[in-house]
Amino acid sequence: MVRTSDFQSDGRGSIPLWRINKMEQHTNQENKKHWYDKNYKILLFIPVTLLIFSLIYLSSFYSQNNDFIYKDSSLSGGTTITLRAELDIVALENHIKQSVENVNIRTISDISTGKQIAVLIDSSAEPDVLKPLVESFIGYELTTENSSIEFSGPSLGANFYKQLIIAVIISFVLMSLVIFFLFKTFIPSIAVIFAAFSNIVMTLAVVDFFGIRLSAAGIAAFLMLIGYSVDTDILLTSRVLRRRGESINSRISGAFKTGIFMTSTGLLAVIPAFLIVTGLPESFRQIFLILGIGLSADIINTWLTNASIIKWYAEYKKL
Amino acid sequence: MAKMTLRIWILIISLFLALLMISPTFKNGVVIKNIDKDSNAFQSGLGQGMLIKEINSIKINSLEDYSLVTSEFYKDNKEKRISIITDKDSFIFLDYNLSSIVVGNLPKSNIKTGLDLSGGARALVRPVNGTLSDDQMSDLVDLTNQRLNVFGLTDLTVKSSKDLSGNNFLLVEVAGASPQDLKELVSKQGNFQAKIGNNTVFIGGEKDITHVFRDASQSAVYTAESLGDGTYLSRFTFTITLSAQAAQRHADITNVIPLDPTSGGQYLSENLTLVLDGQIVDELRISSGLKGQVTTQISIQGSGTGTTPDLAMSDARAQMHKLQTLLLTGSIPYQLEIVKLDTISPSLGKQFTKSLITLGLTVFLIISIILFIKYRKIKITLAVILTMFSEALITLGLAALLRWNLDAASIAGIIAGIGTGINDQIIIIDGSRSKDNSGIKEKIKNALFIVFGAFFTIVAAMLPLFWAGAGLLRGFAFTTIIGVTVGILITRPAFADMIRKIGEQ
Numbered sequence: 127m128v129r130t131s132d133f134q135s136d137g138r139g140s141i142p143l144w145r146i147n148k149m150e151q152h153t154n155q156e157n158k159k160h161w162y163d164k165n166y167k168i169l170l171f172i173p174v175t176l177l178i179f180s181l182i183y184l185s186s187f188y189s190q191n192n193d194f195i196y197k198d199s200s201l202s203g204g205t206t207i208t209l210r211a212e213l214d215i216v217a218l219e220n221h222i223k224q225s226v227e228n229v230n231i232r233t234i235s236d237i238s239t240g241k242q243i244a245v246l247i248d249s250s251a252e253p254d255v256l257k258p259l260v261e262s263f264i265g266y267e268l269t270t271e272n273s274s275i276e277f278s279g280p281s282l283g284a285n286f287y288k289q290l291i292i293a294v295i296i297s298f299v300l301m302s303l304v305i306f307f308l309f310k311t312f313i314p315s316i317a318v319i320f321a322a323f324s325n326i327v328m329t330l331a332v333v334d335f336f337g338i339r340l341s342a343a344g345i346a347a348f349l350m351l352i353g354y355s356v357d358t359d360i361l362l363t364s365r366v367l368r369r370r371g372e373s374i375n376s377r378i379s380g381a382f383k384t385g386i387f388m389t390s391t392g393l394l395a396v397i398p399a400f401l402i403v404t405g406l407p408e409s410f411r412q413i414f415l416i417l418g419i420g421l422s423a424d425i426i427n428t429w430l431t432n433a434s435i436i437k438w439y440a441e442y443k444k445l
Numbered sequence: 446m447a448k449m450t451l452r453i454w455i456l457i458i459s460l461f462l463a464l465l466m467i468s469p470t471f472k473n474g475v476v477i478k479n480i481d482k483d484s485n486a487f488q489s490g491l492g493q494g495m496l497i498k499e500i501n502s503i504k505i506n507s508l509e510d511y512s513l514v515t516s517e518f519y520k521d522n523k524e525k526r527i528s529i530i531t532d533k534d535s536f537i538f539l540d541y542n543l544s545s546i547v548v549g550n551l552p553k554s555n556i557k558t559g560l561d562l563s564g565g566a567r568a569l570v571r572p573v574n575g576t577l578s579d580d581q582m583s584d585l586v587d588l589t590n591q592r593l594n595v596f597g598l599t600d601l602t603v604k605s606s607k608d609l610s611g612n613n614f615l616l617v618e619v620a621g622a623s624p625q626d627l628k629e630l631v632s633k634q635g636n637f638q639a640k641i642g643n644n645t646v647f648i649g650g651e652k653d654i655t656h657v658f659r660d661a662s663q664s665a666v667y668t669a670e671s672l673g674d675g676t677y678l679s680r681f682t683f684t685i686t687l688s689a690q691a692a693q694r695h696a697d698i699t700n701v702i703p704l705d706p707t708s709g710g711q712y713l714s715e716n717l718t719l720v721l722d723g724q725i726v727d728e729l730r731i732s733s734g735l736k737g738q739v740t741t742q743i744s745i746q747g748s749g750t751g752t753t754p755d756l757a758m759s760d761a762r763a764q765m766h767k768l769q770t771l772l773l774t775g776s777i778p779y780q781l782e783i784v785k786l787d788t789i790s791p792s793l794g795k796q797f798t799k800s801l802i803t804l805g806l807t808v809f810l811i812i813s814i815i816l817f818i819k820y821r822k823i824k825i826t827l828a829v830i831l832t833m834f835s836e837a838l839i840t841l842g843l844a845a846l847l848r849w850n851l852d853a854a855s856i857a858g859i860i861a862g863i864g865t866g867i868n869d870q871i872i873i874i875d876g877s878r879s880k881d882n883s884g885i886k887e888k889i890k891n892a893l894f895i896v897f898g899a900f901f902t903i904v905a906a907m908l909p910l911f912w913a914g915a916g917l918l919r920g921f922a923f924t925t926i927i928g929v930t931v932g933i934l935i936t937r938p939a940f941a942d943m944i945r946k947i948g949e950q
Contacts, residue, residue, distance in 0.1 A: 208793060244793070253786070270564070274789040282569065282784035286914045289609050293913035300905035308898045343854050346910055346918045350861055350925065353906030357868050360898040368891060369879075384875040388868045391815055395808045395864060403804040407561050407797045407853035413921075414857065 162375060170434040173426050177324045180331035187334050194330065198339040201287045203280025204228075204250035207260060208408075209273045212242040221263045226251045230339065236404045243405055248339070253277045290345040297349045298322070301356060309363060317435035318359040321427040325355045328423040329416060343409035347416035354392075354417065355424040358385040359432050366436050367445065374440045378433055385428060392421050450946075456939035459931075460835055463842025467554045473506040474498050474532070475548040478600065484545030489538035491529065496551060499530035500543075508550055518542035549600070555845035559852025559920065562798045563620055564791025565600075568631050569915060570615040573780040577613050585615055585777065589631060592774040593617070596630060596766070602850075606916040614915045615781070618850075626767055632783045635771035638720045639743075641731070644698045646717065647691040650775020656686040657773050664769075666761045669754035677757035681765040682746045685772060692741045700737035719745065721771065745772070801856055808860065809833065812867060820874065828943045829870050832936045836866050839931045840924060855920035862928020865903055869896045869932065870940055877944050885948050889941050900933045 188194055199206050215231045222229045229249040233242050249256050253275050257268055268275070278286070301322065306315045326348060333340065358381075365381040366374065396418040399411060439445075474496045480487050497505050500514045518525070519542050528537045560567050577585065582605040590603045600620040607613060617631050637649030647653035658664050664683030672678050687695065705714040712730040719726040727747045747768060749761030812833065817826040840859050844851055851859075876892030877885055903925065910922035 208790075210790070210793060210796075243796075270788050270790050271792055272790065274787070274793050276787040276789075277785060279782075279784040282571075282915075285608070285610075285612065289913040289915075292609055293909035296909040297906045300908060301902050304898070304901045304905045308901070342914055342918060343857075343921070346854065346914075346921050347857075349906050349910055350858075350903075350921075353903030353925075354861065354865060356902050357865065357899045360902070361872060361895050364891070364895050364898065368894070380875075380879060384871055387819060387875075388871050391812055391867055391871070392864055394811050394815060395860070395867075398807045398811065399804055402807055403800050405796045405800040406804065407801075409561070410797075410801070410853040410857050413854065413861075417861070 166434045166437050169430050173324060173431040176426065177327060180327045183331050184327065184334065195334060195345075196337060196339040197283070197287060198230075198341045198344075199248050199250065199283070200276070200278050200341045201283045201290075201345075202250060203278055203283035204248065205253045205256045206249075206276045207247040207253075207256060207268070207273055208276075209245045209247065209260065209264070209268065210243070211245055211264065211272070213245060213264065215245060218245070218247070218260070218263050222247070222249070222256070222259050225259055226255060234405065234408075246408065250280075286342055287345075290342060294326075294345065294348055294352070297352050298326075301352050305356065305360075308360065309367065311367070313439045314363050314367060314436055317432050317439070318356055318363055320435070321359050321424075321432040322352055322356050324427045324431060325351060325420055325423045328427070329420045332419050332423075333416070338412075338415070341409060341412055344412040344416055347413040348420075350413070351417060351420035355420055355427075358389060358424060358428040361385050361388075362428060362432055363436055366440050370445065374437055374445070378437060382429055382433070386425065389421050389425055389428075393418060396421070450939075450942045452938040452942045456835060456935055459839050459935050463839045466842040466846040467556055467838075468845075469554040470551065472496070472551060474551050475505055475508055475511045476551045477531075477546055478549045479547040479597075481545035485538040485540045486527075486529075486536070486543065486545050489536045490534065491531070491536050491538075491546070496532040497529055497548065498532065499528075501528055508548070511548055515543045547597075556841055557845075557848060557850050558794075558798065559850040559855065560618055560620070560787070560789050560794075561853045562794045562801075562851070564789050564794040565618060565620040566627050566789070567619075567785070567787045568617045568627055568783055569785035569917075570617065570631050570781050571784050572613060573782045576611060577779065581779070582613055582615070585779065588774065588777050589615060589617060592630060592635070592770060592777075593619075595773050596626075596770045607912070608915050609909075609912045612915075614784075616915070616917075626763065627788075628783055628786055629767065630770070632781045633771070634722055634777050634780060635774065636722050636776040637768075637771055640718045640720060641698050641702065642715050646695050646698060647687055648775070649772045651773070652775075653688055653691040654685050654772055655688050657769050658684045658686075659769055664765065666749075666758055666765060669751070669757035669761075671754075672750075676750055676752055677754045678748050678750050679754070679757040679761035680746060680748045681761045682744055683765060683769060684742055684744050687741050687743060689739075689741070692739045695735075695743075696737050696739045699731060699735060702731075702736070704733050704736070719747070721768070726768065797853060801853070805837075805856075805860065822947075824947050825874060825944070828940060828947070829867070829874075832870060832940045833863050833866060835936050835939075836863050836928060836931055839935060840928045843927050843931070844924065849923060850920065851924070852920050854918060855924040858921045858924030859928055862925050862932065865899060865929055866932045866936065869899060869937055872896060873937070873941055873944055877948050885945055889945060893937075893941065896937060897933065900929050903929055 184194060215233055219229060219231045226249055228251070229247065231248070232246045234244045234246065235242050247256070247260060257275065261268055302315075302319045305318050309315045309318075329348070329351065338344075361384060362378065362381040366377045369377050372380070396414050399406060399414040477491065477493055477495050477497065480491060480493055497511070499505060500511070503510070503514050505511050505514065518527075524539050524541055526537065527540055527543065528535065586603050586605050593601055593603070598619055602616075602618045604616050605613060606616055615631070617627070619627060635649060639646045639648070664681070666679060666681045669677040669679035699713060702713045702715050704710045705712050708730075710733055712732055713736060715731070717729045717731055719729070729746060745768070747761075747764055749757055749759070749764045751757035751760045809830075813826060813830050816829050817823070820826060837859060840862060844855070849855070872895050873889060873892045876888050879888060907922040907925050910918050
């Protein structure tokens with residue numbers, strides 16, 4: 127690479143124009159940093175407000191539904207029929223509702239053409255009840271060629287749900303232990319764990335808000351979210367605690383540049399599963415959906431929550 | 446060209462080994478999945494796993510070719526000379542047809558796909574009363590395996606699993622077509638009893654029944670007859686051979702039963718009742734000639750019904766097949782309950798697989814473009830792409846080696862594993878380019894601290910899935926953990942070396 131000489135005359139004495147621009151930029155950055163130094167504690171209010179809001183929403187959701195999520199039939203017990211067909215789902219729903227109260231019908235369509243690919247029928251009824259109802263509507267038999275039928279007994283569903291909730295808790299505890307082991311200091315570790323906790327709560331609130339019925343795979347995605355989303359927190363904390371040569375702000379902004387790029391690649395990798403590629407298995411889509419929502423929440427929780435706490439800590443400890 | 450370091454060599458060797466494990470094949474032919482041990486084909490030396498290349502000098506490249514050739518054999522009912530050339534040797538034998546052999550397409554690689562991608566059926570079964578010990582569970586696995594094998598299912602896995610609270614489950618998975626009777630086959634105890642009055646003459650299982658005839662000479666389904674109410678009934682009959690003890694029991698019991706005067710002394714006054722799991726399958730009159738006789742051959746009868754004569758006959762055939770299976774394998778000593786039963790359409794599965802491959806390629810492309818836009822260096826971008834690709838390939842290789850069934854969640858795990866890989870690579874690249882004064886070695890060391898931290902958290906977070914939910918989500922945890930472990934042990938060190946080399950240049 128050819129380097130421009132520092133002493134090249136460029137009109138304004140001996141300072142080249144690109145350096146002046148850079149200097150102006152630098153002053154702007156200084157101002158920004160100044161702004162950040164003044165306001166980082168206030169910034170912490172944004173995620174905390176969101177978290178409290180999510181918690182309030184979840185508790186009212188709980189009091190209404192007696193549960194923290196809407197469960198699909200793999201967790202509440204029941205049948206899911208995936209039928210490869212194009213049909214009027216409102217009419218189908220009315221038809222089934224004459225005999226079975228609890229039924230939920232969705233379509234899987236091709237995003238580019240809008241064409242229906244398949245119909246998902248989810249109900250608490252047993253296959254022996256649901257199958258003839260669907261057959262009488264479509265006018266032909268459901269075979270293993272044209273449809274998939276998944277049935278979970280109610281006792282198993284309840285058991286699965288309980289198990290997965292326990293798994294989420296164990297997962298969270300194990301992750302916390304690893305974080306404590308890594309950083310061996312209390313407040314920075316708590317900051318990471320708190321950010322991970324906020325991620326879960328906010329993601330759950332969004333999932334509930336949109337009325338998404340979670341499957342077993344969907345809950346499993348929360349475990350992955352716990353492990354995946356702390357990547358950026360570990361990056362931030364380790365840069366702030368370990369790279370002592372620079373100012374705290376430049377440590378944070380360096381981590382931010384890397385971390386936000388990490389999260390955006392993650393998000394961009396998740397998006398095609400919804401916008402470009404269709405006909406993916408439902409379990410798969412749900413895993414990606416939870417990760418997508420979770421990664422978005424992670425941007426807030428890492429760069430507002432965790433960053434503010436760790437800056438506060440580093441300044442207090444004069445690191 | 447940069448000097449190859451040991452770590453980069455390790456990566457190359459791992460890639461080579463992974464390819465070897467997956468062993469993609471471009472060979473054509475059909476493979477023998479099951480072969481009847483009593484058949485002439487088996488006697489001639491043909492065996493399971495052999496690849497059929499030619500039958501009677503006609504090349505066999507696919508299942509279609511195979512069924513075309515073999516369907517010719519059914520046109521006459523004559524014994525003929527059949528010559529088969531396989532990948533091992535050529536075999537010649539005499540037979541009517543090739544019904545003793547079950548074949549399947551030659552798999553394109555060692556990668557096994559799960560039910561949601563290949564289609565098939567899955568049943569999760571639980572003992573009704575309490576939990577079973579490990580020994581009891583393994584007995585149950587054996588019995589179920591035997592029963593399904595006798596029924597004619599070959600592409601299946603039966604295993605026991607436990608969940609976090611110690612509940613036992615029996616997981617049965619049948620690949621490909623899903624049998625109608627799976628539900629009954631795995632949940633029925635199959636407690637068969639043949640009774641005269643209150644005395645049991647014989648029960649199902651090899652102790653009392655030494656042979657169950659299933660060939661056309663000793664088993665039959667009769668033409669259906671109308672029952673008058675729009676339904677039809679078709680009877681079936683087949684012969685079984687009793688053990689000496691059971692035959693003696695029959696003699697002792699019938700000896701004391703008087704003749705039935707209303708039948709003119711043609712039959713005994715009590716019937717032989719066939720009971721399966723507490724329900725009467727059929728009731729047979731016992732002819733007077735059998736009184737007190739040590740009879741080793743007994744004919745078993747039953748019936749099927751349907752709304753058309755054809756349906757009645759196929760029902761009868763299915764009932765007979767099931768009963769034969771249960772008689773051969775005996776009963777399962779535990780009461781079982783089906784808690785989950787999924788049948789997945791193979792054609793939906795095919796669509797899923799296609800979509801997943803498209804998605805994988807799309808994500809691959811997007812990431813490559815973003816990385817190039819960000820770093821503007823073809824070498825760095827190529828290093829990341831190579832690493833991504835290596836991680837996917839080595840993970841697939843390990844899955845093939847461990848015979849792991851890759852389902853949709855497992856593939857999500859692979860993609861997520863690669864995702865954390867990308868994160869790590871970004872950390873290493875940015876770490877190595879950071880402006881602080883430490884040397885590149887120190888920078889990469891700092892980056893690796895973060896990478897290891899991220900590794901341990903994701904492993905810790907995914908670990909509970911190995912046990913939760915009867916192990917149905919184990920694949921998700923498995924591929925994620927394998928993926929990140931491959932990353933940390935093989936690809937990450939090699940990638941760090943590549944970046945170091947690029948940085949030093």
